[in-house]
Amino acid sequence: MPREDFLNMLLEDGCYILDKFVEPRAGGGGRRSKDVDVDVRHDIIYLAENQIPFFILEKINGIIGWSESDKPLVGVFCSYIEQYVLKWYGYAIGRRCNGTPQPIHLLHLLHILLIGYQLQPAPTRDQSHETAIEMPPEPPHARRFLRWRRAKQYDMARVDLIGVDLISISELGPGPGGETRSILDVKPIGRCGGVGLEFPSLYVDRETWDMLGNLIGLEQGNRKTLSQRVTAYCVLMSQLACTGEDVELLSRRRVADHLMANDKECAEGFADLCNGVIFNLDDPSLNYLRTECVELDRRYRSRPSKWAAWMLQEYCRNPCVAVASVVAIIFIAFGVLQAVYTVLKLRAVVK
Structure with missing residues (x-):
């Protein structure tokens, strides 16, 4: 693709994304759709092949001036993803961001909010700001694990x-x-x-x-x-x-x-x-x-x-069977005790 065509594609895609997701500032012209179509949200946020660098969106928004001046553009997308993607589908609840993330693109921003930006402990030296917990050193002869079970x-x-x-x-x-x-x-x-x-x-x-x-x-x-x-x-x-x-x-x-x-x-x-x-x-x-x-x-x-699991599933799943099993165990216990006392009584008589 020629350079000019590539830049025009980024400009058009950036304006399209801002038009769909960003509420225009009062008097700024333009109008955001009240309901973002599910397919549009799927194609723009989820699909890796449709991502464009986030700084391009910020540059375009700086020129057009659609979003509110007191709220950065990344905050607008954070609010949308938290409310209409993570919370709406039950993928995550609560505040997912304690600071201002710096995403590469919208899919990266979704990743940041899903794992919880700055909600995890401090990262290790070789990992990023959104990385997982630093693990303690492995003890010698630690048990190895190769797969989960069904x-x-x-x-x-x-x-x-x-x-x-x-x-x-x-x-x-x-x-x-x-x-x-x-x-x-x-x-x-x-x-x-x-x-x-x-x-x-x-x-x-x-x-x-x-x-x-x-x-x-x-x-x-x-x-x-x-x-x-x-x-x-x-x-x-x-x-x-x-x-x-x-x-x-x-x-x-x-x-x-x-x-x-x-x-x-x-x-x-x-x-x-x-x-x-x-x-x-x-x-x-x-x-x-x-x-x-x-x-x-x-x-x-x-x-x-x-x-133990087999016993519970076979004999305790049905309440009637469970009660009958308990009663049978009690009768068996009494029978064993009776036999023991009988033997002890016979030994006492013989002596």
Whole structure:
């Protein structure tokens, strides 16, 4: 493409983006559409091939003067993405930015807000301002982890996979200190002697694959400057939801809710999401969930845990069967005690 045509393309695309997303200043001419079309939002924010440098948008806005003078252009896009992308689809709630980010383009800005700009601890020397937590040094002979297991396999090992709806949390109002959380914030849980993970519910449609896939591509192409939190999360979900049976279980537990034709199609979407992705799950500087990986893998390999889970699922799923099992155990215990006392009484008589 000739240089002049390329510059004209950037100018036209920049004006188009500003016209769709930026509220014009009073008396500044122009008019922003009240509702940004879903396809426009998808094409401009999600798709990596449609990104233009953010400084070009700032230059054009400086000439046209559409946005308010007391609010920088990046703040306008931050407000829009937080409200109509992250919160609207339940990808993240709460304030996602404690400062003024400096994005390369709009997809990069979405990445910054999804992981939480300046909401994470200070980065290491070789990482960017939005990178993940600096991990402590590995102890000698640390347990290695190579992959996640299927959701059904974890369920058979008595591992709890629970989902919480971020949209419902946001509608209830801020909790103590304000609730700030995204789909990437997977938390370990433990109850009734078990272990598990708590997931913010992931709303899945065809736009979700495009958004997560392009964010993975952004991280894969900028390994030295961007954290790999989205990649780590997507690897987790793609290995958990390997089959339609796993997706059905995750949907029942509210970990993921999809609009695909069936569970098998949703599982194929998760599998394609990380197809060809190079990611070391055993590297704590990349995988922020490595500690949970090791703990769940230890539970999965435990034979007593599998036996206890099998007993609970086979005999405690039906309340009547559970009550009957308890009564049978009580009768057996009384029978054993009666036999013991009978033997002791006979020995006393013989003496």
